[in-house]
Amino acid sequence: MEFSSKLLENAVNEMSQLPGIGKRTALRLVLHMLRQPKAQTTALSQALMNMRTSIKFCKSCNNISDVELCEICANPNRDEGVICVVEDIRDVMAIENTSSFKGLYHVLGGKISPIDGIGPHDLNIVPLVEKVKSGTVKEIIFALSSTMEGDTTNFYIFKQIQEYNITTSTIARGISVGDELEYTDEITLGRSILNRVPFESSLKL
Amino acid sequence: MEFSSKLLENAVNEMSQLPGIGKRTALRLVLHMLRQPKAQTTALSQALMNMRTSIKFCKSCNNISDVELCEICANPNRDEGVICVVEDIRDVMAIENTSSFKGLYHVLGGKISPIDGIGPHDLNIVPLVEKVKSGTVKEIIFALSSTMEGDTTNFYIFKQIQEYNITTSTIARGISVGDELEYTDEITLGRSILNRVPFESSLKL
Structure with a gap:
């Protein structure tokens, strides 16, 4: 061009450095900005710079936050004995939306993925093991996506905390609510039969 | 959210104020920036602000430029007697890419579109009529897209400059190079037969 x-x-x-935005899209966006009032571009630039310079990561759970200790970790009504391990802030937001979890989170910042050059030491795993060591944690819930990388990461962490004798669980894999049985892949369907739950507990949500 | x-x-x-970018995409882009070095976000903010505050529109053709008179208008080798009327800078870039036009451009900045509230007075039409009045222009080529709005705009401008007795033309509508005849819509096919060209001239490009 x-x-x-x-x-x-x-x-x-x-x-066009941004992921999924090519030169043509970038040009379309930039020409749009030129047609809008100058204040709008100023607001965008300012918001991006402010975010990039001032944003903090919670010292306890590593979630994005404006303060040292994020709202969730600072909330005395949440159960600090249960920790849900997630990949990033989007997963925290998704789980918070369901209002079904009252414990704390631990944000890893990614998954172990040798193909992308991400090893265990690039992730926020050590502080999690420290938390478990300290003795306040009763249960760890693994809520990573069900991929090769997610399973590897789960297993790596599991190996590290195994000796401390706490409960570990993963979120249930199964057929999505509203999905047709016949179109479900066989691994999911197989797992959902092996890991079946008592009928009464399925009535809860 | x-x-x-x-x-x-x-x-x-x-x-997410940008066109085609929803909240989810915006979050994805912003999280990507957080993972990249701070310098990258600074560069983006700076580039956007610099563009928005310092960019100029060529005083002759209204194309985006860094100087008062754009490179094309300032080039003495280009024929100022032929003016190609286009919608925006993307069309200029597309035509320049073909290297088949040696005249000057006139960028309207849009098309007449009552449904979007864009009338003739929102476009850069008056300076074009002035140019024609001044007597230097021998031919006007209309290169707007072949839509209702494009045709309306062409016709509106044509009415304004009709009396000055200059040549007016539109870019040829026809079957794209490489397209199959049987899948072409009938309006395009009909026009391409009515506006057929001498066989020798089709050998040129």
């Missing part, structure tokens, strides 16, 4: 303006070219190049 | 951080929420809200 040949641009008639260096300023436009720079803006397009920077925008 | 409930966010654990106001800074994150602001950044996501500002990003």
